[in-house]
Amino acid sequence: xxxxxxxxxxxxxxxxxxxxxxxxxxxxxxxxxxxxxxxxxxxxxxxxxxxxxxxxxxxxxxxxxxxxxxxxxxxxxxxxxxxxxxxxxxxxxxxxxxxxxxxxxxxxxxxxxxxxxxxxxxxxxxxxxxxxxxxxxxxxxxxxxxxxxxxxxxxxxxxxxxxxxxxxxxxxxxxxxxxxxxxxxxxxxxxxxxxxxxxxxxxxxxxxxxxxxxxxxxxxxxxxxxxxxxxxxxxxxxxxxxxxxxxxxxxxxxxxx
Numbered sequence: 001x002x003x004x005x006x007x008x009x010x011x012x013x014x015x016x017x018x019x020x021x022x023x024x025x026x027x028x029x030x031x032x033x034x035x036x037x038x039x040x041x042x043x044x045x046x047x048x049x050x051x052x053x054x055x056x057x058x059x060x061x062x063x064x065x066x067x068x069x070x071x072x073x074x075x076x077x078x079x080x081x082x083x084x085x086x087x088x089x090x091x092x093x094x095x096x097x098x099x100x101x102x103x104x105x106x107x108x109x110x111x112x113x114x115x116x117x118x119x120x121x122x123x124x125x126x127x128x129x130x131x132x133x134x135x136x137x138x139x140x141x142x143x144x145x146x147x148x149x150x151x152x153x154x155x156x157x158x159x160x161x162x163x164x165x166x167x168x169x170x171x172x173x174x175x176x177x178x179x180x181x182x183x184x185x186x187x188x189x190x191x192x193x194x195x196x197x198x199x200x201x202x203x204x205x206x207x208x209x210x211x212x213x214x215x216x217x218x219x220x221x222x223x224x225x226x227x228x229x230x231x232x233x234x235x236x237x238x239x240x241x242x243x244x245x246x247x248x249x250x251x252x253x254x255x256x257x
Contacts, residue, residue: 025049030095031057054185054192064156065106070115071164078128083164088113088144094152102151109148113158116143133160190192 025031026042033040033048034056043057050057071085089107092098098105120140121129129136137158145155 008136017052020052021050023050025059028061028063030060030062032060032095032099033057039096039100052168058099060092060098062092062095064089064091067106067110067113069110069117071162072114072118074118074121076121076126076129077123078125079163081166082126082129083162084117084121084129084160085162086113086117086140086160088155089157089159090144090148090153090155092152097150097152105151105153108151109144109153113144116140116147129160129163196202 023031024047027045029044031043031048033043035051036054038054044176048057067088067090069086069088071083073081074084075081088109092105102108103120120143121136124132124136137160140158140160141155144158148155
């Protein structure tokens with residue numbers, strides 16, 4: 001009876017042993033294998049055979065990980081309090097270091113991203129955060145990539161998602177934008193007045209050099225006045241017409257003489 005039970009039991013033990021020693025890794029996975037607690041090698045993808053009780057394996061995903069950085073309270077360089085959140089893209093490029101050099105590389109990268117976000121944005125003003133996001137994203141990516149390099153992690157991109165302001169700051173920015181628009185309108189009006197005065201000065205110089213042009217302008221003015229339905233018409237007389245008449249009147253002798 002014992003002989004009949006022994007072969008199935010041995011077969012079952014062999015199946016369990018084989019199941020515990022075989023691992024299948026996908027194309028984007030690698031296995032960091034330890035032998036008696038010491039690093040042995042990185043295996044995969046495909047079928048990996050382990051020695052039960054002697055070798056252990058840690059799976060590492062090599063795909064790009066999208067990590068959401070929670071909103072952080074940031075005080076800008078111009079003392080404005082705001083909340084900023086971001087999204088971080090990174091991937092493991094060295095599975096050995098990602099397992100040996102840091103515990104739980106996902107949590108470590110998340111905490112590092114939060115502290116770096118507060119530190120970097122605190123060195124910039126609110127206007128820079130709103131208008132120079134591309135440069136800030138690049139600065140964050142370079143800093144995080146240099147710090148996670150020792151963990152075998154490559155930070156590929158960092159994007160600032162939202163910059164949340166309180167209501168008072170939103171009203172202040174709106175007033176600032178309105179003042180800026182008024183300033184631009186006044187500057188444009190002043191530039192228009194300057195150009196008009198320059199053109200009038202040029203026209204006056206041309207009329208001074210060409211008396212005929214002044215006469216034509218006089219006739220044109222009379223035409224414009226005559227076109228209007230006015231009960232009273234005032235005719236402007238140029239000085240070159242009135243001047244000779246006044247000279248003749250001065251030269252005539254008085255009747256008493």
